[in-house]
Amino acid sequence: MELWGRMLWAFLSGPGRGGRTLGWAFSSWQPQPPLAGLSSATELVSHWTRVFEKRGIPEARESSEYIVAHVLGAKTFQSLRPALWTQPLTSQQLQCIQELSSRRLQRMPVQYILGEWDFQGLSLRMVPPVFIPRPETEELVEWVLEEVAQRSYAVGSPGSPLILEVGCGSGAISLSLLSQLPQSRVIAVDKGEAAISLTHENAQRLRLQDRIWIIHLDMTSERSWTHLPLGPVDLVVSNPPYVFHQDMEQLAPEIRSYEDPAALDGGEEGMDIITHILALAPQLLKDSGSIFLEVDPRHPELVSSWLQSRPELYLNLVAVRRDFCGRPRFLHIQRSRP
Numbered sequence: 001m002e003l004w005g006r007m008l009w010a011f012l013s014g015p016g017r018g019g020r021t022l023g024w025a026f027s028s029w030q031p032q033p034p035l036a037g038l039s040s041a042t043e044l045v046s047h048w049t050r051v052f053e054k055r056g057i058p059e060a061r062e063s064s065e066y067i068v069a070h071v072l073g074a075k076t077f078q079s080l081r082p083a084l085w086t087q088p089l090t091s092q093q094l095q096c097i098q099e100l101s102s103r104r105l106q107r108m109p110v111q112y113i114l115g116e117w118d119f120q121g122l123s124l125r126m127v128p129p130v131f132i133p134r135p136e137t138e139e140l141v142e143w144v145l146e147e148v149a150q151r152s153y154a155v156g157s158p159g160s161p162l163i164l165e166v167g168c169g170s171g172a173i174s175l176s177l178l179s180q181l182p183q184s185r186v187i188a189v190d191k192g193e194a195a196i197s198l199t200h201e202n203a204q205r206l207r208l209q210d211r212i213w214i215i216h217l218d219m220t221s222e223r224s225w226t227h228l229p230l231g232p233v234d235l236v237v238s239n240p241p242y243v244f245h246q247d248m249e250q251l252a253p254e255i256r257s258y259e260d261p262a263a264l265d266g267g268e269e270g271m272d273i274i275t276h277i278l279a280l281a282p283q284l285l286k287d288s289g290s291i292f293l294e295v296d297p298r299h300p301e302l303v304s305s306w307l308q309s310r311p312e313l314y315l316n317l318v319a320v321r322r323d324f325c326g327r328p329r330f331l332h333i334q335r336s337r338p
């Protein structure tokens with residue numbers, strides 16, 4: 001699960017920041033020679049790790065392990081029965097591994113190659129160009145769950161809390177909150193048609209479709225908010241597009257070529273969608289309602305001064321949390337009664 005979180009950060013905050021373009025070129029794909037004499041899962045992993053390393057493919061071993069495990073019906077190589085490590089593979093399995101590995105050589109993210117990925121213990125379908133959920137976003141979900149546990153609605157009045165997620169993507173945040181808060185209801189909005197249809201599909205797969213309203217909506221078009229069902233919400237949660245526009249070119253080829261730029265590009269200071277969410281909060285939130293956001297480490301300061309200059313919103317930045325790398329990445333903003 002850490003694969004892409006680590007990668008994303010390597011590219012957003014690694015040595016490439018400050019304008020230097022990172023030096024990973026696309027590998028032009030050529031058919032690989034037949035895998036003569038290679039027959040077991042372990043040998044295949046070693047073979048493809050070497051090929052990936054030679055072609056400059058990041059996370060070479062993890063990528064080959066995920067692909068081989070997937071073809072053998074497991075989520076990770078370590079979870080395969082040891083007998084399968086050395087057992088000869090069928091020619092169909094070999095062909096399938098070859099086909100999936102060739103996609104990796106074209107820098108397709110492993111999550112899209114496998115077509116599914118775990119988030120908060122839920123297996124979600126992944127389809128390009130819908131944003132792949134990152135492991136740090138699981139920390140945002142955990143923070144929301146802690147907050148809900150401390151509030152009175154945790155006691156469990158039916159339908160509560162009512163949560164709005166802005167930019168649901170694959171549905172990762174909304175569906176994990178629904179699965180862990182059995183009384184809750186969620187309104188999930190996204191402007192991407194592919195995202196909306198994937199959230200629908202994942203909700204059905206997980207049998208969580210009865211408590212979620214999935215709405216195709218561009219949240220910058222204020223007119224559309226009047227059509228929201230269910231009135232003011234207890235919580236707004238969002239992992240919005242927050243990459244500073246100038247950093248977009250430095251993203252890994254996996255991200256640039258396969259994920260929807262609209263899921264990442266937050267405008268000049270990465271604040272375009274963040275400020276829209278905050279400006280609409282008085283209309284969306286109940287009194288004392290909360291907003292939880294995932295942001296760039298430069299945002300806590302920017303958001304704090306943005307809010308100070310808009311006292312009429314009655315919003316206070318009440319807490320900032322760090323991610324597993326120690327970067328300030330999550331914000332809790334609360335509405336005070338006017």
Ligand SMILES: C[S@@+](CC[C@H](N)C(=O)[O-])C[C@H]1O[C@@H](n2cnc3c(N)ncnc32)[C@H](O)[C@@H]1O
Nearest residue numbers: 131133167168169190191192218219220239263
């Ligand atoms: C960073 S992705 C997060 C996806 C998902 N919540 C997750 O954490 O995996 C941001 C999402 O916001 C959506 N989005 C971007 N601009 C939007 C807008 N103006 N209105 C609604 N959704 C928007 C994108 O389509 C994308 O799915």
